[in-house]
Amino acid sequence: MVGRPAAERPFARIAARLAAVSLPRWRRILIALYLLAAIGDTAGKALASNPDVNRAGARALPARAAVEVTEARRPRGNFEIFRAAPGHLLAGEDLYAWYPDELQDQFKYSPAFAMLFTPFAWLPWTLALFLWGAVNAFALFIAIERLLPQRAALVALAFLLPEVLRAMQNAQSNALVAALIIFAFVALERGRIWRAAAAIVFGAAIKLFPLAALTFALPRRAAIRTGLATAAASVLMLALPLLVTPASTLASQYRSWRAIEASDALLRLFSAMELVHRWSGVDWANSPIQVAGTGILLAPLALRRERWTDHRFRLRYLCSLLLYVVLFNHMAERASFVIAFTGMAIWFASEPRTAWRTAMFGVAFVTIPLMATVLPVPAFLKSETGTLYRVALPTLMIWGAMQWALWRRQESEASALSDARDGDRIGLDVGERPFVLTSPTAVS
Numbered sequence: 001m002v003g004r005p006a007a008e009r010p011f012a013r014i015a016a017r018l019a020a021v022s023l024p025r026w027r028r029i030l031i032a033l034y035l036l037a038a039i040g041d042t043a044g045k046a047l048a049s050n051p052d053v054n055r056a057g058a059r060a061l062p063a064r065a066a067v068e069v070t071e072a073r074r075p076r077g078n079f080e081i082f083r084a085a086p087g088h089l090l091a092g093e094d095l096y097a098w099y100p101d102e103l104q105d106q107f108k109y110s111p112a113f114a115m116l117f118t119p120f121a122w123l124p125w126t127l128a129l130f131l132w133g134a135v136n137a138f139a140l141f142i143a144i145e146r147l148l149p150q151r152a153a154l155v156a157l158a159f160l161l162p163e164v165l166r167a168m169q170n171a172q173s174n175a176l177v178a179a180l181i182i183f184a185f186v187a188l189e190r191g192r193i194w195r196a197a198a199a200i201v202f203g204a205a206i207k208l209f210p211l212a213a214l215t216f217a218l219p220r221r222a223a224i225r226t227g228l229a230t231a232a233a234s235v236l237m238l239a240l241p242l243l244v245t246p247a248s249t250l251a252s253q254y255r256s257w258r259a260i261e262a263s264d265a266l267l268r269l270f271s272a273m274e275l276v277h278r279w280s281g282v283d284w285a286n287s288p289i290q291v292a293g294t295g296i297l298l299a300p301l302a303l304r305r306e307r308w309t310d311h312r313f314r315l316r317y318l319c320s321l322l323l324y325v326v327l328f329n330h331m332a333e334r335a336s337f338v339i340a341f342t343g344m345a346i347w348f349a350s351e352p353r354t355a356w357r358t359a360m361f362g363v364a365f366v367t368i369p370l371m372a373t374v375l376p377v378p379a380f381l382k383s384e385t386g387t388l389y390r391v392a393l394p395t396l397m398i399w400g401a402m403q404w405a406l407w408r409r410q411e412s413e414a415s416a417l418s419d420a421r422d423g424d425r426i427g428l429d430v431g432e433r434p435f436v437l438t439s440p441t442a443v444s
Contacts, residue, residue, distance in 0.1 A: 023150050030157050034141055034164065038133040041168040046126050079129055079171035081107050085114035086121040089241060092249050096256040108260055109173075111241045111253045112205040133168045139179035140164065140342065146186045147315075148350060155349040160342060163369035167338040173206050178322065178339040180206075184213040185318045188220050189311075197229035201237045208261075209325040216318070218301050219308035264331055270392050271332040278388070286330045293328040297321065300406035312350075316406050319347040323399040327392065334372075334387060340395045341368050347402060360401060364394040 085107045088095050095107050095114055107114070120128040140160070145153045167175045180203035187196035196216070203210025217226035241250050265286065268274035273289045297320060300307075307313040322343025326336050341364070348361040367390040371377045380386050 023154065026154050027150070030154060030161070031141070033161055034137045035134070037161065037165045037168060038130055038137055041133055041165070042126060042130040045129060077104055077171060079132060081105060082117050083121045083128065085109070086118040089114045089253070090244050092245060094256055095253055096260045106260060109207070110205045110257060111250060112237045115241045115244065116205065129171065132171060136167065136173065136175040137164050140175045143179040143182035143186070144346065147182050148346065152349040156345040159345045159348070159365060162373040163338050163341045166369060166372040167335055170335040172335040174336050174338045177203050177207055177210060178342045181210050181213045181322060182318070184210070185216050188216045188222065188226065189314070193222060193226050193229050196226060197233045200230050201233040204234070205237050209329060212321055212325055215298065215301065215321070219314050219317070267330050269330065269332050270334060270388050271330055272327040272392065272396055273330060274388055275392055275396065290328045293324060296403060297324045300403065304406065313406065315350060316347070316402055319343040320399060320402040320406060323395055323402065327395055327399060334391065337368055337391050337395065344398055347398070357401070360394070360398055364398060367391065367394055
């Protein structure tokens with residue numbers, strides 16, 4: 001510590017204490033935090049739906065907050081929409097009709113997803129809500145652990161925690177979708193084509209864009225086999241509701257699903273298309289911008305074939321795709337950005353740490369998860385325009401950096417991931433090496 005500026009000493013002491021904690025202990029801490037997030041989210045919603053607690057809370061809060069608390073007395077959001085869908089499917093009712101007396105929005109997922117959600121519809125509401133949150137959180141937890149070496153995985157999971165908590169508050173399926181995309185990548189990396197196909201099809205039963213994960217097969221030279229396996233699995237998934245509904249009714253459900261998807265095609269929400277519209281002032285159609293984004297995503301795969309054997313190149317492509325499916329999705333809601341931020345966290349945890357990368361990720365970490373959970377947000381950033389710029393703009397900038405890295409020629413430097421396998425303890429690397437968790441000897 002001799003000769004160090006006084007300002008550096010507290011950080012060095014903190015780093016040394018972190019270095020003394022073993023990786024298994026850090027993993028247990030993160031598991032506990034993810035579990036507590038699911039418990040806390042469920043407990044908060046259960047209390048808000050209790051009439052006595054709700055009335056007491058509404059009286060104690062300012063008028064605007066009191067209105068929101070009062071509305072929470074009767075849950076009618078995403079989770080209730082999911083829970084109602086199996087009943088409508090079994091009754092032969094249109095899954096995609098409005099049910100304004102029960103729900104605040106329409107069901108917009110596949111009939112197969114309605115069928116798969118049946119266990120959550122049968123369980124008591126509180127238990128089902130907790131399990132749904134836990135499934136989303138721990139599917140992503142396990143997926144990242146399978147993708148990255150332990151240290152890099154723990155870094156990514158630590159940064160992801162507030163965004164996963166934010167995703168739980170909406171009871172959406174986006175964390176699960178991100179996990180399934182990663183599972184597909186990991187399966188193809190290990191040559192398990194049928195597992196990859198199952199992950200892709202399961203994801204597409206929730207939201208269509210996980211089909212983009214089929215492109216992971218290109219660098220592995222397994223595109224035809226993966227495509228055939230995915231087609232076979234898709235047939236089974238599409239036919240799954242036939243176990244509980246007649247073929248004619250199911251065909252009608254799929255027509256309704258196609259219609260509701262088409263009706264939303266002109267939306268832009270928090271996508272790159274909306275950014276282009278705000279910047280240009282022109283009411284562009286979505287499709288040209290989406291086609292351009294797809295071309296930019298796929299160009300490195302087509303023109304950097306010599307890098308197909310480079311695991312680092314393939315991992316960067318995974319990160320890029322996780323951002324792409326949100327940026328160029330006309331239905332990109334705020335809750336969708338847990339998918340994009342997963343890609344950012346993996347990118348940051350697995351790449352060499354540089355000042356520009358740290359700065360870009362730091363801005364995204366503040367504006368996306370922290371401003372949605374723990375930091376006070378100025379009123380102008382809570383507006384639709386403010387939210388667009390604080391979530392979509394950092395995502396677009398980081399996606400550009402990822403694409404630039406994919407265009408680079410083969411690198412001679414050692415892989416950040418191989419560095420992450422050395423040592424068995426935890427600490428923050430403060431040097432200009434890959435940003436991974438390092439052994440105690442790396443912290444002086």
